[in-house]
Amino acid sequence: MSQQPLSPLKPQGETKPPVARATKEKPSPKEVLDFHTHADTDGSQKAIHHTLGPNHNQAAPGNHSHDGGNSAVLQLLDGITLTGSRGGNAALASVIAALVALGAVDSTTP
Secondary structure, three states: OOOEEOOOOOOOOOEEOOOOOOOOOOOOHHHHHHHHHOOOOOOOOOOOOOOEOOOOOOEOOOOOOOOOOOOOOOOOOOOOOOOOOOOOOHHHHHHHHHHHHOOOOOOOOO
């Protein structure tokens, strides 16, 4: 069986076998179930199907903003309190502790 390109938008070399139907009639309920059972949903950035959400291979919802207000990914410091005087190093120590809590490595010297 020869293979045909997925679409003109796909990089050259990516192919899949042609659909086994020779007519333009609607797919049967079983075919539709098979398509959805084996869908590539969120499988990669190149997947044909994506759900909405914050994960790497998901699509952003249409009502998202870029101010961090409705993005779980951007609310990294939610619940973390920074303390200490702005005039001394106490505030800096608090910022460093907050960054360490998020996974940063503290290699500063006392």
